[in-house]
Amino acid sequence: MSFLKHTPQFAKQDAIAILNDLYDIQATADALPSERDQNFRMSTPSKECFVLKIANALDDPALLDCQNQAMLHLNRQVTFCPKVVTNRNGEFISEIQSPTGATHKVRLVTYLPGVPMGSVQRRSSGLFEDLGRCVGEMDRAMTDFDHPAARRDFYWDLAKGLQIVKEYHPLIPNAHLRELIEKFAGYFEQSVTPLLPDLRKSVIHNDANDYNVILGGNGDLYTRNQRVVGIIDFGDMVFSHTVGNLAIAIAYAILDQSDPLRVAAHMIKGYHRPFALTQAEIAVLYPMVCMRLCMSACIAAHQLKERPDNEYLMISQMPIQRTLPRLTEIHPRFAETAFRQACDLSPLPRAQTICKWLDRNRITAAPLLDIDLCTAPLKIFDLSVASSLVSGNPEKNKESHLTKKLWEKMQAAGVSVAIGRYNEARLIQTRFIGNIDSPTAEHRTVHIGMDVFAQPGATVYTPLAGKVYAFSNNEGSQNYGPVIILQHTTDSGDSFYTLYGNLSLDTLEGLTAGKSIAAGQQIGRIGSADENGNRTPHLHFQIITDLLDKDCDFPGVVRASEQHLWKLFSPDPNLVIGIPQDRFPAPDPSTSDTLAARRKYIGRNLSIGYRNPIKMMRGWRQYLFDDTGRRYLDAYNNVPHVGHCHPKVVAAASRQMSVLNTNTRYLHDFINRYAKRLCDTLPAPLSVCFFVNSASEGNELALRLARAYTGQRDMIVLEVAYHGHTTSLIDISPYKHNGPGGKGAPSWVHTAPIPDLYRGLYRSDDLQAALKYAGHIDDIIRELQDNGMGLAGFIAETCPSVAGQIFLPKGYLSAVYRRVHKAGGLCIADEVQTGYGRIGTHFYAFEAENLVPDIVVLGKPIGNGHPISAVITSPEIAEAFDNGMEFFSTFGGNAVSCAAGLAVLDAVIEENLQSNALKAGKRMLAGMIPFIDRFPIVGDVRGSGLFLGVELVRDRETLEPAREEADFIVNRMRDAGVLLGTDGPFENVIKIRPPMPFNESNAEFLVANMERILTEDFLV
């Protein structure tokens, strides 16, 4: 590379002198990275900023002029391009001599403040769209620009891509990559080269790579660095296909992106708005993107041959090597469809024509089976995510279970045929079952064929005349098994296909490709489970408008994020089958319809989680599933304590529901058994239970017990506490009565400071903190007594959750209990959040302090979602409450609730969930405590077991809460499929409180995602 020998070698001092001499500007200099020329950022005392560009001695002066002219031209029309500054003689280019005597051309341009996209980790769809817009605006502005120097023979010209690739690809050492590149090149030559003459040409920037795109924007955390403020470095300009400029920008933007097509579509959408793409440009775009990456790999191989020691070259190629294989999975015609849709053009015109033709010919199509599906009695199965025919437990979805259930349903309905719906998101037949490596990755869930369930051996006929196009036995679980594809032709000559999957093996015997099949002719039989890919016997019938060269591997189940595109490639099979639409149930409301109805009919202060709300359809253990079948790792919900939809809890409650569910005025053994089991988990003298339906009711009852026993009314509570939503509980919940809409504490409520060792009055460095905090209780009691008042009690969560996942200082609660008892009050432990082993070390959090509360309130987790709350106290207190007034709760303690409660207790113990919580919690703490040293925003990581908090602060000294940042991280984690929440008086504590089956690998997944998001530059 002879260019490198002529790279200018000026020092910062030289740059300062050059700027002063040539431009009369005084400034400081900072070197900017560049290999073949030299760039200095020059900052003046008045905060003006420029880039001093000293060209390589071999650089063509005409090309430098071309760059200047292009920038001057662009400056008249766009805002994101540097401005060229003249020297003291009014010239755009000056000349200087290096100490070695070489002549270098010098230019000065304005510096665009911002961050190079290459150093920004988070790239939102808004950013990609904005980048597309800028490239579009740039190309529109350049349509009337030309310069002789741009009409050059340049190896980075995409128009020369095929030639470069052909020449250099043999130099690529990695055989697999080489083959891929050959394949791309072959496709390009065949399908793109003929279209090239139709493409528009102009002078293009030709290098909108990550480091030439400058980002800014700082509205909020979501928009920070998500807007393009500059496109720089015009050194690669060339006269070429205009669309190449966009292809190059896309090629860099999609590197290492999990969904390259989505990224490209966003950019195209942005581009098309200011500068409409032609249909031919859209058609070549995807192959051009791939070609650019192939070119880059080939040129790098060539450069490496010349400079084998250049490690940087090798490293910079890694993203291309990782991305290219993924691009081969996307068929160019599929990409073209996505891109046309992004441009609001008819996305797949042939699909429209074929669908219209099918619609017209519906009446003449022959029946698929011996019975006419249009008129015969049918069952339409719901196999969607929330279907009761499907289980959250993958084991229960296995063929034998499912077949049994489906046959039973058909028998009960008196039908011999049933239908599985088209365009239905399912948890069965997806690749995702059993995959726990990436528990939240998107899997193929949406079914784009129609299932016709019937007995194995049932004859299948083709509804439309055609010929055999392909057939195969796609063995393997969840595959098509024996499958045939027929080719058909519309009147206007368009080909389309019908796919018949899960047939019997003998169907394939004697078949030959090209064989003609008449409408109504038998083509096979429905296969049995042992020959059809281990599936419930059915015919999978699908229409295909473009096979995308996939033949018998054409997917029958696709990713929900691409559902809108696949529906064009596989329209509704009912176009051929013709079952009257009114025999199908109405489709479920979309997420946006559900949201609109929620807003209309439900009180607005019932908040909805996340900026992008989730329509949740199913739960299983520590996972939740939305309406598209996407799986989320639940690290937030403590109510499904033993796991969402625990089968034993479900069975116990539903069994009892079908036997008896009545109130506690009759004798029943379950309430007694449940009460005894609960008391067995608690220390003496806690041995009398009351049952109600929610923890709010539980705490209300606890208040009444304390007042009945002491004859007093006043209560001591902790700052920021929350104990429930009823009127008196709002009174004892400073989190509510001191929060928005609150009216402050009533006179009978006395608030003690929250013993928060991180940001409270006394902190972890104060060895006397526990006693000092307890001293405030003394103050309150003294004041009460001075006023001649008594104390009913003290209520606190043993580990205050709403206050920010606080662990109280050792010795604090025992000191408080002593003081309260001495003053005649009772101590109520609200163990709603921490009971049943959540903190890992103990079954109840108060045990860690060796305490015996007077009243314990349990709620939320003890019913695993069934509404139960238990209040347990001593016989003495219960007796005082028994003052003649009857206590009755209509639903509290009913047989169904007790059955559920007993099953939860069994599961916690049988499944060792407390020790699981300890292990998983330790793993998370080990992963997250180092964040305190690595990320200034992470002020504290605390907790035990599966009750953890990560407190975020903007300043380690002032502890300014990082509330928006916490909310941002929680929303980013949601995008990654991990559900979390925030808490604390400033909502700056990330709350981790998963169902108890949450395991160590889940812990690692959570930590890795949080680390990735903390590394994103939203904090910069």
Ligand SMILES: Cc1ncc(COP(=O)(O)O)c(C=O)c1O
């Ligand atoms: C500590 C605590 N106590 C009581 C309650 C009230 O529970 P519920 O909403 O079931 O009435 C809550 C609810 O969040 C709570 O966190």
